[in-house]
Amino acid sequence: MRTDPITQRKPAGKPEHLYLQLARNIEQQIRDEVLRVGDKLPSIRTVCREQGISMSTATQAYYELESRSLIESRPQSGYYVSRSPRRQLPVPQTSRPAEKEYQESQEDLIQNVYAELHRSNTIPLSLGVPADDLLPIAKLNKAMVQAMRKLPAGGTQYEEIQGNEKLRRQIAHWSFTWQGHLSDKDIVTTAGSMNALSYCLMAVTRRGDTIAVESPVYFGILQLARSLGLHVLELPTHPQTGIELDALKNALPTLTACVLVSNFNNPLGSCMPDEHKREVVRLLEHHNIPLIEDDLYGDVYFGQNRPKSCKTYDKAGLVLWCGSVSKTLAPGYRVGWTAPGRFTEQITRLKMLHSVSSTTLTQEVVANFLANGRYENHLRKLRRTLHTNSLQYSRAIADYFPEGTRISQPQGGFVLWVELAKTISTVELYKRAMRHGISLAPGRMFTLQNQFDNSMRLSYGLPWSHQIDQALKTVGMLAKNIYLGR
Structure with a gap:
């Protein structure tokens, strides 16, 4: 990034603060697309050296640009251009689905x-x-070879029904990032997140029941619900904050269960605020309605911290939390899990009936990846x-x-x-x-x-x-x- 010397950009009349002059110079470069969306800005130390200004002045300039949503800070990476003031598109409108399903199949x-x-x-x-290109394939291949060498019979034996104990411990450990406070006994491993959702729906619903989902929602959830003979109620959903709480309240008398992608919904990208998650859990608990929470995108956050999950606020064991590494590490490994609360016994029984156990080798590889810091x-x-x-x-x-x-x-x-x-x-x-x-x-x-x-x-x-x-x-x-x- 090149900026005009700030001493040459002072407006006539009352002197402008140095940090505002620097911020204005950088903003102009963003407007002129000298700096484009996604470009990295020089470090604060570099700006100080190039401009001959103090750390405080440079920091204030970047804070000023942040306050205008022109740049953003990323942990351990620096500052990046986040948008251009020339053309900022509005977000999509809140969805308004009808109450009844449309009969035409997609x-x-x-x-x-x-x-x-x-x-x-x-x-x-x-x-x-x-x-x-974004996945650590070489490291995973090496970990696979190591797992085959260390596991009994080269990883060809059945795992215990609830899943690889090392993997369950690591998942429980990671739950502390969203204040989940799980133990390995709370978790059942599955063949990916969709397999977890399938077990959860089979455990809490019966053919003819009605479930509520976001709208739009991942098509796999819709296909799964239809295959189980369930009616689907699509709720109005905001592209930033998720389902409308009033719509959920009105639907409660008709619902058997609720399925939500609370963090970075696919395909809308919405993330429910913490207070919304807390209120959803409270409402469903009051009516004794299970919530199946698909949280496989929660680790792919762009802010400072991982967003909490609905499971964070679960006191009654009614939230069946699901996740996997299919979107972050190894889609083809089909390693997923659920922490189904009071439904753990039913889920374990369903897993035994439908698959006996999970894949031994891939669970071991993912467990080791989570354990040694490579995953983070x-x-x-x-x-x-x-x-x-x-x-x-x-x-x-x-x-x-x-x-x-x-x-x-x-x-x-x-x-x-x-x-x-x-x-x-x-x-x-x-x-x-x-x-x-x-x-x-x-x-x-x-x-x-x-x-x-x-x-x-x-x-x-x-x-x-x-x-x-x-x-x-x-x-x-x-x-x-x-x-x-x-």
């Missing part, structure tokens, strides 16, 4: 989108996991990369997409929710984008209602590159063509 659309993901030369903007080191790098990606993708969308576009502003996770003008069908946009080798996820995949025709999910789990920039530019051009009727 399964064909879902199947098509994911079948085409594996086509060669496709840019998978619809993918909901980080790219291979990996997460720090992953968070920094994904945060920068989210800013770069958002900047490109603001530059290339048509007027009227809205975009979520997630503070964690992997995905952006993009809302286009009402006349733009994202199913049609998906079809046109695939002709250019670009895959995206139409909004209709994430609901059982007749809604979100003009919305889509885009993943920023792919490393930022010129190719990604051009892909987003192409999608924006195609969206404009649809808007213009071309």
Whole structure:
């Protein structure tokens, strides 16, 4: 970053404080896109040396830019440009789903989108996991070899039904980051988070029951609920704060259970504030309604601390907390878990009936990764990369997409929710984008209602590159063509 000497930028009249002059210089560079969204700023010490100013002055300048939401501080990394004042897109509107399910199935659309993901030369903007380049694959391979050498019979024996004890201890240890206070006896390991959700739903519901979910919500939850013969009530959801509490209160008399992705919902990116989580748990406890909490994105936060979970406030054992490493470490390992509270015995019995035990080798590898500090080191790098990606993708969308576009502003996770003008069908946009080798996820995949025709999910789990920039530019051009009727 180059800044004009601050002594040359003083306005006429009353002298301006030095820190405000420096902040104004940097802001102008952001406006002129000399500094772009996602760029790293020089350290405070470097600014002091280059500008000949004190640490206090430089720090005040950065604080001033932070207060205007132009830059942000990242732990152990420094300051980054967080947005440009030239064009800041609004967030999508709060969803307003109907009370009844829409009868048309979206399964064909879902199947098509994911079948085409594996086509060669496709840019998978619809993918909901980080790219291979962001995962410690070499270290995992080495850990796998070590596990085969150390485990009895090379890891070919069955694990105990509740799961690898070392892994359960490590998961319990990690729960202290969100004040979970779990023990290894509270946890049952599973084959990924969806397997955990499946066991939990089978434990607390019966065919014909009604469950409440966010809207939009991950399509896998909707498909699972339908396969179990459950009715799904989609609740109005804000793109930043999650479900509307009043809507939940009104629905309580009809509910058997609730399923929420409380931290960085997929696909909306919303994160429920702590007070909302506390109130949701209180309401459900009062009506004796179980809450299945899918918290697999909680570790991918962009702020200073991991957000708490609904399980943090669970006193009655009614929150069945689920997680996995599928979105952070090894999607194909299928290592997940649940801390199901008062339903632990039922979940363990279901696991014994459906799978006998979890995979021995992959559980051991993940347990060792959690135990020796490598996982936290990996997460720090992953968070920094994904945060920068989210800013770069958002900047490109603001530059290339048509007027009227809205975009979520997630503070964690992997995905952006993009809302286009009402006349733009994202199913049609998906079809046109695939002709250019670009895959995206139409909004209709994430609901059982007749809604979100003009919305889509885009993943920023792919490393930022010129190719990604051009892909987003192409999608924006195609969206404009649809808007213009071309």
